[in-house]
Amino acid sequence: MKFGYTLLCEQTPPKQLVDDLVGAEEAGFDYSVISDHYFPWLEEQGHSAYVWSVLGALAQATDRIPLMTFVTCPIMRYHPAVVAQKAATVGVLSDGRFTLGLGAGENLNEHVVGRGWPSADIRHEMFAEAVEIIKALFGGDYVNYHGRHYTVDSAKIFDLPDRPVPIGMAAAGPRAGRLAAEHADALVSDQPLGDVVEVFKAGGGEGKPVYGQIPVSYGTDLDEATGRAHRIWRFSAPGWKVMAELPGPKAFEAAAQTVRPEDVTEAVPCGDDIERYVRAVQQWKDAGFTHISFCQTGPDRQKEFRAWAEAHLLPELRERFA
Template sequence: MAEFGYTLMCEQTPARQLVDFAARAEQAGFDYAVISDHYFPWVEEMGHSPYAWSVLGAAAQATARLPLMTYVTCPIMRYHPAVVAQKAATMGVLSNGRFTLGLGAGENLNEHVIGEGWPSADTRHRMLREAVQIIRELFSGGYVTYQGEFYDVDSAKLYDLPDDPVRIAIAASGSRSAQLAAEYGDILVINDPMPDVVRTFADAGGSGKPVYGQLALSYDTDAEAARERAHRLWRWSGVGGWKVMAELPGPVNFDAAASTVRPEDVARSVPCGADVDAVVESVRAYLDGGYTHVALVQIGADQQEPFFAWAEKELLPALRRL
């Protein structure tokens, strides 16, 4: 049976509220929660970007059953993979085994801050492969010494590990990253419905493994207000796909790239209003494409509580009937 999650959207939400929203998502009946791991918001109007790992530690204490997952962490520049392994293992302990480490090759938006430049996509994928190898070795509990093309590790060891190793999810947007996910990941992450990529993942060895997707929506009893909010805060999503989004360096660049994106353009991919059936049909495209998990993003930090009430009463029951 498919599972439906809630997205803790760091880019639009203050840190304390994110912790409250995690607890509220558990209360509302969501099956799991994912959290974005950003240094910047996508556009200035979103206005936030707290450190996801501090939020996760607090969320683990504010919840009792809700699985938590990074969606996704980039372990190739801003964080060294040995440090990512330590953070993830600690979260596994703090959450009593409820944590999954989601990994991806990242975006210039968040990684440029360390001043190392932004590598090509091919280089980033080779870096991600090395990073995942290091993290997996450290999860085994022994001393790790590693000398690779991009990373060195000198006699590292994790002293605090959960009883069961933290699961690793790997984000993909094409065939090469899907093959990497099949080889090294326990879970595949793809934001949008991409059945071809899911099939590539399955054919490369990922058959039977979970596939996670994400759907943004803008709930409001006033459909026009929902459309306006979606355009104001989510227009960045229409700038030309991941090949463009991974390269732009800052919120001002996303704002410029999205200058011709209209409210109706955003509304074509983002259900706006209070129509349960519209969300159900959007989710159906994921399930028909082989996805096992779909996390929902409610656009607008100030609209989370109305969304939770609607989701608990109407949306989640309708989704589970799928």
């Protein structure tokens, strides 16, 4: 397995994101992922920088560590032709270290352009068309496209990396898993869904990477780490079907009012007991995931997490999951 470091734009100022990834590269993480939002889920998280500006800085500030969006929605806030251009540019700036992670999005971020929020069926249709456009533009030729949802008029990307940017597609159900198997170089999920991984493999994804993410709350004081996890991650307890539909941070706050700390810690390893983290990784490995990134809770706790991960967590995980 490969172990990555998550840059969470929604909790961290943009300049610190760059410093954190430099530190993660020095600590020996295998790769990195970064979120792409317009809003944080909760206002108290306090940030949400434009990820493509940050990616340019990350590409120049680091030398080795692979970069990946986790994930970009190419169906409303961004036109897919523009996503293709942005991704190709980051691919060039990073000397081929960039993977474009794509997903069908959340109302939270996409409603800002004033087009409403389509049903899940329509979003999947839009997603499939968007990926077709992006892949065609990565080919380097002029592209004309006339679909149900998008039109592209004689578009061409002039700055492309030596090899096309790999595409990862997010899936939380069998339909999205089949779509990823048809179009993607990798599968992405924020849940350890073994059935979706099997659909992906059976549809043509056998041997391709499968990316997951574990939110964690490292700290030597377990009670403090648990409280911190609850403050930052309580928004996620209602599950993806609810999260995809909520329109803003106030709605997430309302949905999370009854979430208890113990509801959060079921999915978020807390404290400094490595066995908690090993058990979490084992669950994802059993579901067929090949890549796991860790999203440490709290912008002020990144440095101490990286030091602990370098000295203890990463060596232990590599020994057990080689």
